[in-house]
Amino acid sequence: MTDTIPGMHLLERQGPLEILNRCLQEARAGSGKLVLVAAEAGLGKSSLVEKFAADHRRDVRTLWGACDGFATPRALAPVHEIAAQTSVSRNTDKPDEESRDRLFRALLEDLAHPQRVTVIVLEDLHWADEATLDFLLYIGRRIQRTSAVFIATYRDDEFSGHHPVRLALGELTGHHVVRIHLAPLSPAAVEVLAKDSGRDAALLHQITGGNPFFVREVLASVGERVPQTVRDAVIARLARCSPAARELAEFVSLSPSKTESWLIESLIGEHQAALDEAGARGVLLAQTDWVGFRHELARLAVHSAIPPERVRGMHEGVLQALRKHGSNLTRLVHHATLANNAAVILEYAPLAAKEAARLGAHRQAAAHLNAALRYRTTLAVPLQAALLERHAIECGLANQTRDAIASATAADAVWRQLGDAEAQSRVLCFLSQEYRTVGDKVGADECVHRAIALLEALPPGASLAMAYSSRSLLAVNRGWNQETMEFGRRALALAREFGDHATEAHALCNIGSAMLGTGDHAGYEPLERSLALALEHKLEEYAARAYRSMLFYAVLIHDFARAERLFREGVAYCEERGIFSHSAYMRAYYLPYELDRGNWTEAGRMANELMRSFEITGVQQRITILATLALIRLRRGDPGADPLLEEAFELALPTSELNRIGRVASACAEQAWLRGDSDEVAREATIGLGYLSGHTAPWIKGELLFWLSRSQVIEPLPIDIAEPYRLMLAGHWQEAAAAWEGMAMPYEQALALAEGPESALREALAILDRLGAAPLAVIVRRRLRERGARGVPRGPNETTRANPAGLTAKETEILALLAHGVSNAQLARRLHRSTKTIDHHVSAILDKLGVGSRTEAVAAAFALGVIPVGENSKLGMSSAKVR
Amino acid sequence: MSRYLIERDFPDGLSIPQDEAGAKLCRKVVDNNAEDGVTWVHSYVTPDRKRTFCIYDGPTPESVRHAAARNNLPISRITEVRVLDPYFYK
Numbered sequence: 008m009t010d011t012i013p014g015m016h017l018l019e020r021q022g023p024l025e026i027l028n029r030c031l032q033e034a035r036a037g038s039g040k041l042v043l044v045a046a047e048a049g050l051g052k053s054s055l056v057e058k059f060a061a062d063h064r065r066d067v068r069t070l071w072g073a074c075d076g077f078a079t080p081r082a083l084a085p086v087h088e089i090a091a092q093t094s095v096s097r098n099t100d101k102p103d104e105e106s107r108d109r110l111f112r113a114l115l116e117d118l119a120h121p122q123r124v125t126v127i128v129l130e131d132l133h134w135a136d137e138a139t140l141d142f143l144l145y146i147g148r149r150i151q152r153t154s155a156v157f158i159a160t161y162r163d164d165e166f167s168g169h170h171p172v173r174l175a176l177g178e179l180t181g182h183h184v185v186r187i188h189l190a191p192l193s194p195a196a197v198e199v200l201a202k203d204s205g206r207d208a209a210l211l212h213q214i215t216g217g218n219p220f221f222v223r224e225v226l227a228s229v230g231e232r233v234p235q236t237v238r239d240a241v242i243a244r245l246a247r248c249s250p251a252a253r254e255l256a257e258f259v260s261l262s263p264s265k266t267e268s269w270l271i272e273s274l275i276g277e278h279q280a281a282l283d284e285a286g287a288r289g290v291l292l293a294q295t296d297w298v299g300f301r302h303e304l305a306r307l308a309v310h311s312a313i314p315p316e317r318v319r320g321m322h323e324g325v326l327q328a329l330r331k332h333g334s335n336l337t338r339l340v341h342h343a344t345l346a347n348n349a350a351v352i353l354e355y356a357p358l359a360a361k362e363a364a365r366l367g368a369h370r371q372a373a374a375h376l377n378a379a380l381r382y383r384t385t386l387a388v389p390l391q392a393a394l395l396e397r398h399a400i401e402c403g404l405a406n407q408t409r410d411a412i413a414s415a416t417a418a419d420a421v422w423r424q425l426g427d428a429e430a431q432s433r434v435l436c437f438l439s440q441e442y443r444t445v446g447d448k449v450g451a452d453e454c455v456h457r458a459i460a461l462l463e464a465l466p467p468g469a470s471l472a473m474a475y476s477s478r479s480l481l482a483v484n485r486g487w488n489q490e491t492m493e494f495g496r497r498a499l500a501l502a503r504e505f506g507d508h509a510t511e512a513h514a515l516c517n518i519g520s521a522m523l524g525t526g527d528h529a530g531y532e533p534l535e536r537s538l539a540l541a542l543e544h545k546l547e548e549y550a551a552r553a554y555r556s557m558l559f560y561a562v563l564i565h566d567f568a569r570a571e572r573l574f575r576e577g578v579a580y581c582e583e584r585g586i587f588s589h590s591a592y593m594r595a596y597y598l599p600y601e602l603d604r605g606n607w608t609e610a611g612r613m614a615n616e617l618m619r620s621f622e623i624t625g626v627q628q629r630i631t632i633l634a635t636l637a638l639i640r641l642r643r644g645d646p647g648a649d650p651l652l653e654e655a656f657e658l659a660l661p662t663s664e665l666n667r668i669g670r671v672a673s674a675c676a677e678q679a680w681l682r683g684d685s686d687e688v689a690r691e692a693t694i695g696l697g698y699l700s701g702h703t704a705p706w707i708k709g710e711l712l713f714w715l716s717r718s719q720v721i722e723p724l725p726i727d728i729a730e731p732y733r734l735m736l737a738g739h740w741q742e743a744a745a746a747w748e749g750m751a752m753p754y755e756q757a758l759a760l761a762e763g764p765e766s767a768l769r770e771a772l773a774i775l776d777r778l779g780a781a782p783l784a785v786i787v788r789r790r791l792r793e794r795g796a797r798g799v800p801r802g803p804n805e806t807t808r809a810n811p812a813g814l815t816a817k818e819t820e821i822l823a824l825l826a827h828g829v830s831n832a833q834l835a836r837r838l839h840r841s842t843k844t845i846d847h848h849v850s851a852i853l854d855k856l857g858v859g860s861r862t863e864a865v866a867a868a869f870a871l872g873v874i875p876v877g878e879n880s881k882l883g884m885s886s887a888k889v890r
Numbered sequence: 891m892s893r894y895l896i897e898r899d900f901p902d903g904l905s906i907p908q909d910e911a912g913a914k915l916c917r918k919v920v921d922n923n924a925e926d927g928v929t930w931v932h933s934y935v936t937p938d939r940k941r942t943f944c945i946y947d948g949p950t951p952e953s954v955r956h957a958a959a960r961n962n963l964p965i966s967r968i969t970e971v972r973v974l975d976p977y978f979y980k
Binding site for chain 2 (some may be wrong): 645
């Protein structure tokens with residue numbers, strides 16, 4: 008809301024306007040854009056966007072939405088506001104996640120209309136609720152296919168690193184995302200504004216810092232004293248009004264964004280004269296049905312100046328008027344909170360929470376329940392427990408794990424007081440999961456044991472099934488397979504008896520995971536059944552869990568074909584349903600796959616992106632990300648691996664989860680070996696093996712024993728480890744290398760080849776130079792020289808380096824053939840290689856060019872000049888044909 | 891944000907023309923770096939132009955590599971460094 012005079016020239020905003028115009032141009036051509044406009048409060052984001060819209064109003068449709076500034080914003084309100092300006096139908100009878108997803112899709116379709124260009128403006132994103140953020144991410148990932156420009160404005164001084172809005176903004180990447188940052192006005196611009204005012208422009212710039220709103224406020228003030236802050240300026244302006252106008256302004260300041268005329272009427276009666284005065288003095292902005300401030304900063308200033316003894320009563324007045332007239336829950340709760348009206352809060356806040364939760368705005372739901380919790384002592388005891396439990400659940404869904412633990416613990420205490428064992432165990436199972444999320448093994452265990460003890464004293468039921476399944480979940484990650492199977496089976500039997508599909512799916516997932524962890528591929532069967540069950544009964548969380556678990560183990564046992572399929576399907580499943588946290592988990596679990604395949608650039612990029620998202624959640628995922636990124640760095644010889652390993656180790660130890668501890672220990676051992684520190688290698692490997700003793704974990708154990716064997720002789724040769732490692736330990740480097748090659752794991756293949764004679768060492772060197780694995784390449788070169796080999800290349804293949812994308816000669820040859828539409832099978836025949844080898848080459852080409860498909864690869868290759876346009880000599884095709 | 895020393899090897903010898911074309915090339919490098927949040931501070935070159943030692947500021951080694959790939963510049967080694975200046979000590 009601004010008072011931009013039509014036609015007024017915006018100072019120093021030509022650059023941003025040009026960027027917006029360019030975006031519009033590209034959108035017209037069918038390439039939509041997401042524009043993020045950031046600036047401090049008062050720098051004129053609204054003015055900029057309004058000017059842009061006004062400039063193009065003739066042929067562009069503009070839709071407006073704004074996030075509201077209520078203490079807890081109303082879920083999805085801005086999106087509904089936008090939808091109401093289109094022909095998209097909004098079915099508001101049953102607001103839930105499904106209807107929400109339908110709304111998103113309908114809006115996207117509306118934007119994709121080829122003939123018509125649309126601009127959508129979403130203001131004040133820093134106040135956005137979770138559901139609106141989901142909408143932003145949904146549109147932001149798909150806008151490039153529409154002919155629309157989506158502009159979101161926000162204050163970038165409003166939040167710290169972990170704020171959900173900042174995290175969401177961090178997830179928006181790509182060429183279709185444009186970021187504009189508005190700068191304060193320069194002294195020259197302030198001089199222009201201050202021209203006829205008689206004020207010292209330099210002093211004005213110094214005090215205001217170039218903030219346009221502040222500048223205007225100061226210029227409108229009269230008298231010698233220059234207001235030192237925006238607040239002072241606004242209050243000074245207010246002080247010059249009549250008491251009636253001041254009263255009006257104070258009432259209007261109570262409601263964020265705007266106050267309806269009928270509301271003012273009912274609060275203070277006739278007010279036209281006061282409104283005219285306030286409008287004339289530039290304090291208030293009057294529209295047909297509502298009144299507001301020209302800027303949020305002004306509203307806050309006026310509100311803060313109301314004496315505390317009056318402000319509560321005023322909010323109470325607004326509250327009662329809204330109740331009589333009918334209003335939305337969020338607004339009622341907002342005023343009730345500021346009026347300190349316990350009864351109303353207790354009545355409406357839980358309802359507002361329910362509404363928000365249904366739309367997926369869990370942070371907001373938690374905030375509403377938190378407001379109600381302040382007054383919980385006036386409730387009957389069972390209601391207190393129920394409220395605490397609901398708060399805990401919403402906090403859990405909003406990734407506010409510590410708050411969830413606090414409330415759940417309190418709920419447990421109350422249920423215990425009331426002697427409700429069923430309710431207690433329900434809360435305890437929930438608590439156990441939250442403890443697991445923060446990596447507190449002791450807490451997680453204790454809760455589950457207590458839950459089981461309570462329920463075993465009662466006749467068996469579905470709750471006991473869930474408790475058993477929770478115990479099997481805690482066991483599976485520690486490799487306690489017997490315990491997992493025992494309790495998993497018990498849970499399964501009970502769940503089936505009581506027809507509890509969710510628990511059945513949960514138990515099947517754990518059983519399958521345990522089996523896969525020991526290397527028993529039959530474990531896929533229960534997992535697939537778990538997934539099928541969850542999909543059939545639309546249990547989204549359980550389906551996501553099944554995908555995640557299967558992916559984790561498929562990657563662990565290096566079953567790449569399956570891992571690829573699961574990743575694609577799983578991520579698609581989650582993103583379709585807007586459960587982005589699960590798809591983010593899957594991306595984290597997929598990282599070791601990319602590492603194993605040698606796609607280190609892609610893995611590094613993904614790992615760095617994910618690191619930001621997981622600062623506040625998922626210890627398990629963070630460990631995987633840290634370990635994988637550390638391995639990329641240490642294998643490349645890049646700095647920054649050690650701090651990552653340290654943190655990963657610290658996080659992993661309290662969890663007792665041996666897969667993760669083992670992985671980190673193995674990475675530490677590898678780092679020590681590359682540095683030539685034999686003692687350290689033995690130390691790290693032994694630590695890792697210590698945690699594994701008594702458990703079956705063929706891959707992790709194999710890896711750790713391999714590193715240990717570099718430092719000391721291992722006798723007798725172990726048999727319960729994965730085959731390629733067994734071969735390495737037995738000295739059969741050639742068979743091991745073949746096994747690794749068959750599994751498409753080039754680095755491990757090179758490690759095996761490095762134990763062989765000159766020819767093997769050379770082969771290893773070629774692989775390592777392609778991967779960019781400098782430290783191991785140095786070791787291999789040294790071995791070659793020790794064997795007296797001649798002509799050892801000093802660095803990565805010179806042909807590779809001359810080629811811009813780092814493609815080898817063979818890869819360039821293949822790429823040129825791809826440019827002529829030759830298939831992999833044809834390539835294999837033509838080049839006398841196996842299709843598998845060709846597949847590897849094509850993968851490597853895609854990775855080096857940083858693209859995802861052959862078509863993109865060819866395009867990139869032309870752009871980089873790797874294939875000169877019109878080149879055909881290598882193919883032996885007649886030039887006449889190509890021209 | 892860390893400071894990195896990047897060693898590069900140019901077997902054919904690096905050549906950047908001393909004219910507008912060369913200036914344009916450098917500007918392009920700077921722009922590409924910016925997209926990865928990477929800043930080229932300055933470089934040292936051996937007389938035969940076959941090795942350079944470049945000082946870079948960047949958030950991660952991966953961002954430095956990504957920017958280098960974008961600019962078609964090779965990397966032989968990355969080392970994290972801090973500045974040590976004799977005149978800091980009195």
